[in-house]
Amino acid sequence: MEFNRHDIARMIDSSIVRPEVDRAELERFAQSVKEYRYIGAHVLPYFVAELNELLSGDEDILIGTGIGFPFGNNRTEVKTLEARRALADGARELDMVINVSALLSRRLGYVTDEIKALKDIAGDRVLKVILEVHWLSDDDIKRGCQCVIQGGADFVKTATGHTPTGATPENIALLKSIVGDEVKIKASGGVRSLAGLLELYKLGARRFGVGAASAVSIMQECDAPPETGMEVR
Amino acid sequence: MEFNRHDIARMIDSSIVRPEVDRAELERFAQSVKEYRYIGAHVLPYFVAELNELLSGDEDILIGTGIGFPFGNNRTEVKTLEARRALADGARELDMVINVSALLSRRLGYVTDEIKALKDIAGDRVLKVILEVHWLSDDDIKRGCQCVIQGGADFVKTATGHTPTGATPENIALLKSIVGDEVKIKASGGVRSLAGLLELYKLGARRFGVGAASAVSIMQECDAPPETGMEVR
Numbered sequence: 447m448e449f450n451r452h453d454i455a456r457m458i459d460s461s462i463v464r465p466e467v468d469r470a471e472l473e474r475f476a477q478s479v480k481e482y483r484y485i486g487a488h489v490l491p492y493f494v495a496e497l498n499e500l501l502s503g504d505e506d507i508l509i510g511t512g513i514g515f516p517f518g519n520n521r522t523e524v525k526t527l528e529a530r531r532a533l534a535d536g537a538r539e540l541d542m543v544i545n546v547s548a549l550l551s552r553r554l555g556y557v558t559d560e561i562k563a564l565k566d567i568a569g570d571r572v573l574k575v576i577l578e579v580h581w582l583s584d585d586d587i588k589r590g591c592q593c594v595i596q597g598g599a600d601f602v603k604t605a606t607g608h609t610p611t612g613a614t615p616e617n618i619a620l621l622k623s624i625v626g627d628e629v630k631i632k633a634s635g636g637v638r639s640l641a642g643l644l645e646l647y648k649l650g651a652r653r654f655g656v657g658a659a660s661a662v663s664i665m666q667e668c669d670a671p672p673e674t675g676m677e678v679r
Numbered sequence: 680m681e682f683n684r685h686d687i688a689r690m691i692d693s694s695i696v697r698p699e700v701d702r703a704e705l706e707r708f709a710q711s712v713k714e715y716r717y718i719g720a721h722v723l724p725y726f727v728a729e730l731n732e733l734l735s736g737d738e739d740i741l742i743g744t745g746i747g748f749p750f751g752n753n754r755t756e757v758k759t760l761e762a763r764r765a766l767a768d769g770a771r772e773l774d775m776v777i778n779v780s781a782l783l784s785r786r787l788g789y790v791t792d793e794i795k796a797l798k799d800i801a802g803d804r805v806l807k808v809i810l811e812v813h814w815l816s817d818d819d820i821k822r823g824c825q826c827v828i829q830g831g832a833d834f835v836k837t838a839t840g841h842t843p844t845g846a847t848p849e850n851i852a853l854l855k856s857i858v859g860d861e862v863k864i865k866a867s868g869g870v871r872s873l874a875g876l877l878e879l880y881k882l883g884a885r886r887f888g889v890g891a892a893s894a895v896s897i898m899q900e901c902d903a904p905p906e907t908g909m910e911v912r
């Protein structure tokens with residue numbers, strides 16, 4: 447398998463989804479996104495409209511944001527309003543956090559219905575569902591994946607990046623064994639190197655949520671790629 | 680100064696504001712709250728209605744929840760809907776997270792207006808504003824406090840409990856030097872012992888956000904209080 451630099455960039459959602467990001471950092475992020483041409487650029491909801499303005503004209507960079515981010519335990523009507531507003535502000539992909547409490551309480555109908563409600567709003571646009579696997583047993587992950595599939599989402603995603611674990615090879619392999627080709631897998635929470643990204647790609651991940659600084663260093667690694675089974679030209 | 684066990688309980692907002700809380704833990708929490716009779720019992724928005732049911736009849740325990748919790752960088756209209764819904768679900772105090780990005784970007788009018796909008800919804804009920812001091816310089820804290828005062832909130836609060844620092848003596852002393860008696864101070868993020876609580880009380884804090892396990896251990900300490908300038912009967 448061979449990737450070029452651009453292929454790698456087109457699998458990365460670069461993100462600055464931390465509360466302490468200010469306008470100056472948002473502007474630097476937008477510059478970096480324009481330079482490296484990631485497929486996705488993710489900010490918290492407050493900054494979606496401003497990022498959209500900063501990236502105006504860049505149709506092939508998809509602005510994304512978190513819905514119910516990062517805890518997920520909001521009322522469904524709050525999440526749906528947040529989703530509608532994010533789309534109105536210019537978001538083109540939505541990464542919702544599953545209701546972890548409802549999942550752990552085995553309210554799978556509720557969890558599925560919430561995902562459906564968000565997918566109804568997203569329409570043709572991509573909806574990713576963050577499981578926040580750090581809190582989940584393998585069985586919880588299985589149950590969560592069934593909700594994601596039945597809810598009609600496009601991706602299952604490991605983590606918000608705000609828990610200690612997320613995109614481990616074990617988690618990606620587990621997700622792939624559960625979802626097969628029914629939904630895609632986004633690896634996030636711990637993707638910090640090109641070798642790590644490629645390892646997770648082999649295991650089935652097709653999108654990578656990466657913090658802005660790590661995303662830049664991955665792109666720089668593309669110029670001097672590590673030894674792996676895949677080549678980066 | 681002398682406090683009895685009940686006085687201490689009536690200064691504590693006991694909380695389980697973590698995403699991985701399930702229904703079983705919610706029920707144990709409700710039992711513990713009924714036993715110790717804290718002034719406040721805080722859960723994430725999803726569980727407010729259920730906690731209200733579990734505590735029905737306990738008029739002197741105030742259910743609280745986080746609004747825009749824990750990052751704060753949501754659109755104002757999302758926060759206001761979340762607040763309305765929380766009150767409808769039975770919340771009697773609202774702990775909103777300030778828009779940290781807006782504060783750091785010096786959009787003080789925006790920050791103040793958002794607090795005002797939430798206070799309009801809270802009405803006679805207590806609105807606390809979480810600054811999340813971990814991300815702020817002393818000057819940012821000063822600016823944030825001015826927004827809290829001008830926005831008409833009832834309390835300024837240090838932290839969500841999800842950052843490394845919060846209720847340090849230095850932070851409480853700084854807040855007190857800024858806000859005087861204009862708003863009250865809620866110390867949260869690191870209050871884990873009776874001695875710690877009493878030290879922050881002396882510095883001006885009048886409410887304490889404490890994780891459920893630490894709240895229980897503080898109540899147990901009241902039976903064998905530490906050596907301090909204050910007595911706990």
